[in-house]
Amino acid sequence: MRMDESGRSGLSQIAMMPIHFLMGVLDAPLRWLQRATGINGMAAFFLLPNMMIFGVFVLLPFFINFAYSMTGGTALFLPDRSFVGADQYARLFDCGSYIDPGSCAEDTFWTAVRNTGWFVVLQVTLMILVSLVTALILNRELMARSFWRAVFFFPVLLSPVVVGLIWKWILQRQGLLNFGLYSLGFDPHVWLNDRNWSFAATIGVSIWAHMGFYTLILLAGLQAIPKDLYEAAEMDGTRPARAFWRITLPLLMPNLLVVVVLVLIRAVQIFDEVYVLTGGGPGTSTLYLTQYIYETGFAAQLRNPGLAAAASILMGAVLVVLTLLQLGLGRSEKKGGRK
Amino acid sequence: MSRIVRFLTRRRGGKGWHWTDIVTWTWLVGGLLIMFGPAVWLVGSSFKSPAALAEFPPTILPYVTQKVTVEGYDKPLDLYEATLEDGSTVVLAEVRRIGVMSQMVDPAKPGEIIKVNIAKRTPVREMSFATENYTEPFTHFDFVRYLWNSVFVTVTATLITLVVNSMAAFALSKYEFRGRTVAMLLILATLMVPLSVIMVPLYSIVSALGLFNSLWGVILPTVATPTGVFILRQYMLTIPDELVDAARMDKASEWQIYWRIILPLTAPALAVLAIFSVVWRWNDFLWPLIVLSRKELYTLQVGLSIYSGELNVQWHFILAMTVVTMIPVVLVFIFLQRFITTGIAGTGLK
Incomplete structure (x- = not known):
């Protein structure tokens, strides 16, 4: 042990003593176990805690979700519930016209589907545009690049509840936005009481909160593009715009596609920050799918776990397709890299 | 003075200002204002008295x-x-x-x-800074309880995550056994099963286990994160198998190999996972909201959302509590930002 570190490691050794002791005590029975199972048998022991937790809290719920979606009533536990077959699905799809949620038996579900659809289309498009532009700008020769990168990354770590509250405070009647408009001579507006503005706010706020993450992935992709390609293009007299379309975009495409799918998967599940910011309102203007499932399953007066399970399976199907798309893209990206 | 201006506006390569430079700096400075402005406004507002908060137009300082x-x-x-x-x-x-x-x-x-x-x-x-916004919630509300609940959930879940995931990663990286690929695929497949899809049956299982309205019901379902297994396994694969073989020659038990050799060598990856886990668990919202229905069990996030959803929102307390909730994450951001950004850029995981 080096002298200059002895003080610190002495302290940490004392702190680690109970843990070392615990691990030492565990060693004796585990040696016995090892003698019984053999060395490779110990692999099962190491895997066991993780697999048990996976099994109980992920796999089991995943499978019994299907069973739930085929039962009715308000009882919580599966044995107490009555089998209704595909009734829950039938109820979800019982519509006069799928374009008009008002004509459906479960009109809030279709409102949520429609809202989520619009949200996904607009949020994903804008998110990709904003992240891409930011990544391109951060990829230029910049003073203090890591500082600027950190600036855009900052909100990513904030909790969705904090994000929701920050913006609720800014968009409220006496908020910063109205203050700004007032100083410029415009009339204040209660943004979150307005159906369209509060829908726009959920899009804007979710982009604000997450764009830094996607910018980071895109920036990593941009920095992996060899600089000599651009030098060669410059020597050939290629205009920068053409270099962007012919070099940057094609070479960034694998990263860009992965980001698109990631944004899509997250957008479909949007809940936390919206729930705090608007609570789904005003009315049902910002009611998205996850909130519908949450409220149908837990919060509503007459909760209906079967219906919530059926809706969540439909959402899950969409997510599985998107994830498979992502895995497929990841594979083709690797193949592309080997070329 | 003009020399300073010239220094500040000097461009690399000595060329003049191109329109793209103007776009760049407008975007960056605008970004700085939009990204930090709202949080700074929140912190500033949290020091205002209720009367000052109700004012319009608001003042910048309290x-x-x-x-x-x-x-x-x-x-x-x-x-x-x-x-x-x-x-x-x-x-x-x-x-x-x-x-x-x-x-x-x-x-x-x-x-x-x-x-x-x-x-x-x-x-x-x-x-005047209304510091009572910060001190009063500690006595009036169950704020200390929420804080404690959040700290307990975050610390416990992170410790369990590290132990359970490193054990699994050890098994998946240093042993040859039948079903290893299946286990690995199974773990990765769970990435496809987000909470929002399984919350109804998960709730019933947690209730059946008697974990409803218990902090353990918040902790346990989150600790076997596939991302964690993945990060740790990738790192352990780089540790030479010879080390493990040599230890076996010296009659070390498998448990000792895991504890004495593999874990210390995996410290950097464990640190990354620990940082991620702390941020994830501190920020968790939907699942605690479902599992915890008794007031004294709320985590900070749940407590904040419930209080801010009330009809008469006591904004002066909410704002101060939001600032307190932000503090750990802001500390992580200030000290470990570089760690996280390179981690994300390297693995594409969050």
């Missing part, structure tokens, strides 16, 4: 009306600068207000009431 204790009156009175009928301005204290007329007294001569139209008086204000 101001309150000065008060003065006048002989003959129990409560301290608000101070105003009033314009009298003869055109002179004096500083008076307001006793009461009737309609548009305000009854005021001169603090020096408390006997005599002076009537002033409310349009002709402006409050005397001073800057």
Whole structure:
């Protein structure tokens, strides 16, 4: 042990003593176990805690979700519930016209589907545009690049509840936005009481909160593009715009596609920050799918776990397709890299 | 002065300003304002008194009306600068207000009431930080409880995550056994099963296990994160198998190999996972919201969302509590930002 570190490691050794002791005590029975199972048998022991937790809290719920979606009533536990077959699905799809949620038996579900659809289309498009532009700008020769990168990354770590509250405070009647408009001579507006503005706010706020993450992935992709390609293009007299379309975009495409799918998967599940910011309102203007499932399953007066399970399976199907798309893209990206 | 300007506007390569430079700097400075502005505004607002928060237009810094204790009156009175009928301005204290007329007294001569139209008086204000926004929630609300619950959930879940995931990663990286690929695929497949899809059955399982309204019900379902297994396994694959073989020659048990050799060597990856796990668990919202229905069990995030959803939102407390909730994450951001950004750029995981 080096002298200059002895003080610190002495302290940490004392702190680690109970843990070392615990691990030492565990060693004796585990040696016995090892003698019984053999060395490779110990692999099962190491895997066991993780697999048990996976099994109980992920796999089991995943499978019994299907069973739930085929039962009715308000009882919580599966044995107490009555089998209704595909009734829950039938109820979800019982519509006069799928374009008009008002004509459906479960009109809030279709409102949520429609809202989520619009949200996904607009949020994903804008998110990709904003992240891409930011990544391109951060990829230029910049003073203090890591500082600027950190600036855009900052909100990513904030909790969705904090994000929701920050913006609720800014968009409220006496908020910063109205203050700004007032100083410029415009009339204040209660943004979150307005159906369209509060829908726009959920899009804007979710982009604000997450764009830094996607910018980071895109920036990593941009920095992996060899600089000599651009030098060669410059020597050939290629205009920068053409270099962007012919070099940057094609070479960034694998990263860009992965980001698109990631944004899509997250957008479909949007809940936390919206729930705090608007609570789904005003009315049902910002009611998205996850909130519908949450409220149908837990919060509503007459909760209906079967219906919530059926809706969540439909959402899950969409997510599985998107994830498979992502895995497929990841594979083709690797193949592309080997070329 | 002009040299400074020239230095600040100097471009790399000595060329002049191109339109793309203007776009770049507009975007960056705009980004700085939009990204940090809202959070700074929140912190600033959290030091304002309820009266100052209700004001429109708001002030940038927290101001309150000065008060003065006048002989003959129990409560301290608000101070105003009033314009009298003869055109002179004096500083008076307001006793009461009737309609548009305000009854005021001169603090020096408390006997005599002076009537002033409310349009002709402006409050005397001073800057003051309402630190009671921070101190009162600790006594009035169960704020300390929420804080403690959040810390407990975050620390416990992170410790369990590290142990359970490193054990699994050890098994998946250093052993050859049948079903290894299946186990690996199974773990990765769970990435496809987000909470929002399985919350109904998960809730029933957690209830059946007696974990409803228990912090353990919040902790346990989150600890076997596929991302964690993945990060740790990738790292352990780089540790040479010879080390493990040599230890076996020396009669070390498998448990000792895991504990004495593999874990210390995996420290960097464990640190990354620990940082991620702390941020994830601290920020978790939907699942705690479902599992915890008793007030004294709320985590900070749940408590904040419930209080901010009430009809009469006590914004001065909410804002201060939000700032406290932000602190750990902001600390992580300041000290470990580089760690996280390179981690994300390297693995594409969050």
